[in-house]
Amino acid sequence: MNDLLLTGKLDALLSHADAAMGDAEARLCDFLRIPSISAQPAHAADCVRAGEWARDQLRGLGFTADLKQTRGHPCVLAHHPGPGPNAPHLLFYGHYDVQPADPVDLWTNPPFEPTRTDGPNGPHIVARGATDDKGQVVSWIEAFRAWTEHGGGLPVQVTCLIEGEEEVGSLNLDPFLEENRDALSRADIAVISDTPMWNIDTPSITTRLRGMAYVELALHASRRDLHSGMYGGVARNPLTLLASILGQIHDADGHVTIPGFYEGVPEVSPAQLAEWEGLHFDEAAFLGDIGLSVTAGERNLPALVRLWARPTAELNGIWGGYMGAGAKTVIPTSAHAKISFRLVGDQDPEAVVAAFERFVRARLPADVRADFQLFGASPGIEVPTDSAYVRAARAVLEAEYGSKSILMGCGGSIPVVGSFRRLLGIDSLLLGFGLDDDQAHSPDEKFELTCFRHAIRSHIRLMGELGAA
Amino acid sequence: MNDLLLTGKLDALLSHADAAMGDAEARLCDFLRIPSISAQPAHAADCVRAGEWARDQLRGLGFTADLKQTRGHPCVLAHHPGPGPNAPHLLFYGHYDVQPADPVDLWTNPPFEPTRTDGPNGPHIVARGATDDKGQVVSWIEAFRAWTEHGGGLPVQVTCLIEGEEEVGSLNLDPFLEENRDALSRADIAVISDTPMWNIDTPSITTRLRGMAYVELALHASRRDLHSGMYGGVARNPLTLLASILGQIHDADGHVTIPGFYEGVPEVSPAQLAEWEGLHFDEAAFLGDIGLSVTAGERNLPALVRLWARPTAELNGIWGGYMGAGAKTVIPTSAHAKISFRLVGDQDPEAVVAAFERFVRARLPADVRADFQLFGASPGIEVPTDSAYVRAARAVLEAEYGSKSILMGCGGSIPVVGSFRRLLGIDSLLLGFGLDDDQAHSPDEKFELTCFRHAIRSHIRLMGELGAA
Numbered sequence: 001m002n003d004l005l006l007t008g009k010l011d012a013l014l015s016h017a018d019a020a021m022g023d024a025e026a027r028l029c030d031f032l033r034i035p036s037i038s039a040q041p042a043h044a045a046d047c048v049r050a051g052e053w054a055r056d057q058l059r060g061l062g063f064t065a066d067l068k069q070t071r072g073h074p075c076v077l078a079h080h081p082g083p084g085p086n087a088p089h090l091l092f093y094g095h096y097d098v099q100p101a102d103p104v105d106l107w108t109n110p111p112f113e114p115t116r117t118d119g120p121n122g123p124h125i126v127a128r129g130a131t132d133d134k135g136q137v138v139s140w141i142e143a144f145r146a147w148t149e150h151g152g153g154l155p156v157q158v159t160c161l162i163e164g165e166e167e168v169g170s171l172n173l174d175p176f177l178e179e180n181r182d183a184l185s186r187a188d189i190a191v192i193s194d195t196p197m198w199n200i201d202t203p204s205i206t207t208r209l210r211g212m213a214y215v216e217l218a219l220h221a222s223r224r225d226l227h228s229g230m231y232g233g234v235a236r237n238p239l240t241l242l243a244s245i246l247g248q249i250h251d252a253d254g255h256v257t258i259p260g261f262y263e264g265v266p267e268v269s270p271a272q273l274a275e276w277e278g279l280h281f282d283e284a285a286f287l288g289d290i291g292l293s294v295t296a297g298e299r300n301l302p303a304l305v306r307l308w309a310r311p312t313a314e315l316n317g318i319w320g321g322y323m324g325a326g327a328k329t330v331i332p333t334s335a336h337a338k339i340s341f342r343l344v345g346d347q348d349p350e351a352v353v354a355a356f357e358r359f360v361r362a363r364l365p366a367d368v369r370a371d372f373q374l375f376g377a378s379p380g381i382e383v384p385t386d387s388a389y390v391r392a393a394r395a396v397l398e399a400e401y402g403s404k405s406i407l408m409g410c411g412g413s414i415p416v417v418g419s420f421r422r423l424l425g426i427d428s429l430l431l432g433f434g435l436d437d438d439q440a441h442s443p444d445e446k447f448e449l450t451c452f453r454h455a456i457r458s459h460i461r462l463m464g465e466l467g468a469a
Numbered sequence: 470m471n472d473l474l475l476t477g478k479l480d481a482l483l484s485h486a487d488a489a490m491g492d493a494e495a496r497l498c499d500f501l502r503i504p505s506i507s508a509q510p511a512h513a514a515d516c517v518r519a520g521e522w523a524r525d526q527l528r529g530l531g532f533t534a535d536l537k538q539t540r541g542h543p544c545v546l547a548h549h550p551g552p553g554p555n556a557p558h559l560l561f562y563g564h565y566d567v568q569p570a571d572p573v574d575l576w577t578n579p580p581f582e583p584t585r586t587d588g589p590n591g592p593h594i595v596a597r598g599a600t601d602d603k604g605q606v607v608s609w610i611e612a613f614r615a616w617t618e619h620g621g622g623l624p625v626q627v628t629c630l631i632e633g634e635e636e637v638g639s640l641n642l643d644p645f646l647e648e649n650r651d652a653l654s655r656a657d658i659a660v661i662s663d664t665p666m667w668n669i670d671t672p673s674i675t676t677r678l679r680g681m682a683y684v685e686l687a688l689h690a691s692r693r694d695l696h697s698g699m700y701g702g703v704a705r706n707p708l709t710l711l712a713s714i715l716g717q718i719h720d721a722d723g724h725v726t727i728p729g730f731y732e733g734v735p736e737v738s739p740a741q742l743a744e745w746e747g748l749h750f751d752e753a754a755f756l757g758d759i760g761l762s763v764t765a766g767e768r769n770l771p772a773l774v775r776l777w778a779r780p781t782a783e784l785n786g787i788w789g790g791y792m793g794a795g796a797k798t799v800i801p802t803s804a805h806a807k808i809s810f811r812l813v814g815d816q817d818p819e820a821v822v823a824a825f826e827r828f829v830r831a832r833l834p835a836d837v838r839a840d841f842q843l844f845g846a847s848p849g850i851e852v853p854t855d856s857a858y859v860r861a862a863r864a865v866l867e868a869e870y871g872s873k874s875i876l877m878g879c880g881g882s883i884p885v886v887g888s889f890r891r892l893l894g895i896d897s898l899l900l901g902f903g904l905d906d907d908q909a910h911s912p913d914e915k916f917e918l919t920c921f922r923h924a925i926r927s928h929i930r931l932m933g934e935l936g937a938a
Contacts, residue, residue, distance in 0.1 A: 038795070039793060039794055039795030039796060039797060040793060040794055040795070041794065099797055099798075099799075100791065100793055100797055102791065102793060102797075103694070106693075106694075167796070167797075168795045168796050169796055196699065210698060212698070212798070214796045214798070216796075221760075221761065222759040222760050222761050223759050223760030223761075224575075224759060224760075224908060224911045224912065224913075225572070225575075225910065225911040225912065226759060226910070226911065227881060227909050227910040227911070228781075228783045228785055228809055228811070228910075229679060229681070229811055229879070229880045229881025229882055230665070230776075230879075230880050230881050230905065230909065231759070231776075231880070232766075232776075232781040232783045232809075232811055232880060233765070233766040233767070233772075233775035233776050233779055233781045233811070233880065234752065234755065234756070234764055234765060234766055234772050234775055234776055235756065235759060235761060235765055236761055236763065236765040237765065237783050237784060239783075239784035239785075239786070239787050239806075240715070240718070240719065240783065240784050242712070242787075243711070243712045243715035243716040243718075243784060243787065244715075244716040244719065245716070246709070246712040246713075246716065247712040247713040247714070247715065247716020247717065248716065249709070249712075250709065250713065283703065286703065287703070287704065287836075290691040290692050290693060290695060290700070290704060291690075291691050291692030291693075291836075292690065292691050292692075292704060292705055292836045293835065293836040294705065294834040294835050294836045294837075295703055296702070296703060296704055296705040296706065296834075297701075297702040297703055298702070303702075303703050306702035306703055307699075307700075307701075307702050307703055310702055312697075312701040312702045313709075314697045314701045314706050314708075314709065314798075314800060315706060315708035315709050315712060315790065316697055316708075316790050316791050316796075316797060316798055316799050316800070316801075317708070317789065317790035317791040317792050317797070317799075317801075318708050318711075318712065318787055318788065318789055318790060318792075318804070319787065319788045319789075319792040320786065320787055320788075321784065321785050321786035321787060321807065322569065322571065322785050322786040322807060323786050323787075323788040323805070323807075324508065324509060324569055324571065325508055325509055325510065326507070326508030326509070326637045326844060327508060327636070327637050327638055327683045327685075327785075327807065327809070327844035327845060328508060328568055328569055328571075328636075328785060328786070328807070328910070329568075329681070329683070329783075329785055329809055329881075329910060330568075330785050330786075330910055330911075331783060331785070332785075332786075335787070336792070337708075338790065338791060338792075338796065338797070340697055340701075340796070340798055342697070342698055342701055342702070365763040365765075366762065366763050367756075367760075367761045367762040367763045368763075375795060375796035376796060410698070410699075411698045411699050411700070411701060411702065412696060412698030412699050412798075413698055413798075436699065439693060439694075440696050440699065441694065441695070441696040441697075441797065441798060441799050442693045442694040442695065442696070442799075443693065443694065444693075
């Protein structure tokens with residue numbers, strides 16, 4: 001097929017996709033109505049339903065598709081041969097699971113009743129999982145649909161992997177990749193849409209992700225709850241102890257004080273620094289958007305360095321004692337916290353968790369027990385920025401948006417990128433269509449319909465570009 | 470009436486009380502079945518019911534008794550003229566409200582279904598409020614009953630005040646005392662049973678109580694919950710900030726670091742120290758009973774000094790962020806804590822709260838808002854140890870128990886003692902019948918039936934002793 005024919009066909013496909021936006025939106029809302037919260041056992045059946053929904057969509061487009069058991073929530077594994085075994089082979093990865101909806105009372109509408117709302121960027125869909133990651137998953141399924149129904153079939157071989165435990169650390173994904181290595185490792189490149197764009201007008205490819213280790217800590221002191229008057233001054237208070245220990249994790253300059261924590265953290269090269277400076281990140285606006293004005297984190301480092309190239313230790317939850325209305329004068333038996341570490345470069349997640357454990361245990365009296373529970377550990381990632389796939393993706397995005405694309409970092413973690421490299425020998429192309437203000441993990445999470453449309457069209461273009469190569 | 474006649478009459482009364490123990494226990498259980506949790510607005514009607522129950526008991530014994538409105542839960546106010554205006558006048562004070570039952574799942578039986586259980590000290594009643602304070606209130610109502618039904622009437626004038634907000638700081642009690650000063654200030658002495666005994670064999674009068682200031686703190690940072698990957702390293706984490714601030718409240722030696730906190734804390738006199746040393750407090754056993762072995766609090770001070778004569782700062786609750794199952798990578802908008810300060814000597818509760826506020830605000834970035842809510846502030850108390858009432862009470866207790874009584878301190882707070890002195894000019898006699906292992910404020914709170922019986926009999930004796938004087 002020559003370029004002219006291809007251009008005409010592509011234009012027709014993009015028009016078909018535009019015409020089908022209403023249907024695509026309805027299908028996305030069906031997917032969003034399933035409360036597939038992977039962290040909460042009560043939603044296990046909903047996770048299965050969400051996987052089945054995605055499986056059935058792919059089957060309807062001619063894929064062989066199955067819901068495969070893991071030790072946790074199942075994975076959707078699907079394959080389409082496209083034009084044949086000599087065509088390029090793309091592995092699309094996404095996740096059907098979503099974050100818990102708490103605090104539910106801060107949502108304008110119920111989190112699993114998708115609502116179309118008008119905003120400054122046009123209409124958007126509000127629902128838990130809208131941008132992270134159901135909207136982005138559906139964008140590539142809709143691209144498959146356009147090629148299948150109006151383009152004479154997919155121009156590339158496609159394998160899809162849609163997991164159900166991304167939001168809880170993907171603990172069962174590596175074994176799954178190993179068990180299905182034959183099916184998966186035939187792909188040439190993984191395509192992942194689970195990252196934000198630089199901004200709504202700037203198409204972006206993410207080449208740097210922070211890793212993460214997530215730990216829950218429980219301190220257990222007295223055998224029973226105590227009256228804080230009758231025992232205060234003699235009995236250990238685990239809440240006070242917890243605050244004291246966790247309050248020591250950062251020094252006054254925002255550095256993490258856990259011994260060995262920064263081992264393996266690379267310096268950012270002057271060239272990289274210069275490139276990020278060229279992005280003119282507006283930290284005041286970034287903070288202003290969330291109601292803040294004072295930067296946090298490590299003092300004297302540029303904000304993008306702190307977000308993309310430096311590790312963090314963040315408390316994600318803390319609880320213990322009396323949390324109800326009014327006063328209760330109790331010294332409770334236990335105190336709890338959830339802590340996550342974002343990791344970069346060669347930081348070893350297991351070593352960081354072990355160092356944290358030592359840090360806590362070194363501060364415990366002999367009669368207080370500490371329990372640690374690990375919810376995922378993955379290292380930071382850098383993907384090659386000079387590959388043919390990155391070049392093709394940039395060309396596609398620039399054609400779609402009519403503006404220059406950028407290569408960016410991301411403070412978040414997508415552990416599967418490291419697993420694909422390590423277990424399957426496959427690099428990833430991270431094409432993100434989310435926005436910083438999409439409220440991923442927050443109440444009123446949304447996905448802009450203009451982002452949804454660009455995502456569908458970009459995936460249509462990418463398959464055409466790589467299939468024609 | 471001569472002593473011999475009195476002795477015979479007293480023996481008869483005590484025998485009647487012993488014979489009526491089954492009925493007394495049944496009445497106590499009726500009272501305990503009412504979940505009068507003052508801290509929880511959902512139980513406001515139950516608080517009224519508990520007040521009505523006590524009012525009706527007193528009316529049944531010939532008292533004029535009313536449930537009087539306050540700005541919070543109502544107070545029971547009752548009066549009986551006894552033998553006439555020249556008889557001694559006792560003001561019995563207690564509270565019908567109870568602590569929240571959380572954590573409810575740690576109770577062996579539901580907290581408001583009283584259960585009779587056998588233990589090493591014989592049978593006891595398990596229920597929220599059993600020892601604190603319903604069991605002790607019912608003990609003096611049963612003493613009134615014995616005198617009324619078998620002693621020819623009360624030998625003293627009696628006023629009863631049973632409030633419903635003791636567990637939430639008695640915020641509306643002082644105005645109530647002022648409004649009812651005429652009725653209340655006619656009493657000669659207040660009798661309060663809301664303290665523990667030294668041990669089950671040692672009758673005890675408490676002459677020292679710590680005061681308390683209870684504060685809830687909320688820190689508000691970003692306008693919405695944030696993804697800890699996308700924002701971690703730039704956005705303020707209020708949980709981390711809260712842990713850091715609260716972790717600074719104590720130094721490595723257990724002293725409170727809030728500037729000015731120890732102003733007004735008196736030295737303990739050598740004589741007092743010697744007296745407490747004579748009690749041979751077994752700190753290892755005290756801690757061992759609650760599953761601990763390492764002393765907490767201020768280093769290098771005797772345990773009884775730390776419990777009775779030194780102030781504390783205790784976290785009673787802390788919460789924020791994700792507290793559910795599994796992992797959620799959130800930087801929440803807010804973080805919360807409940808903190809109580811036990812106070813002694815001339816420490817000024819308002820000054821302590823103000824110093825804590827300054828301590829917190831001095832550590833806040835400009836874009837974090839702190840809200841403080843006060844749930845009660847009362848100074849520490851010392852009641853005279855050499856009065857005729859204390860002498861009479863010791864004689865009564867020693868006759869009842871056949872062993873020497875002691876004068877002790879208490880780490881808890883009963884603000885009404887200070888209010889009675891300040892607003893009514895009345896001292897208090899603190900006759901406690903609770904035990905340290907009664908689990909006040911904890912799951913499986915109990916009251917020993919042997920303590921209940923001794924309490925009823927001691928109150929019968931006390932009225933006889935003072936009435937005959």
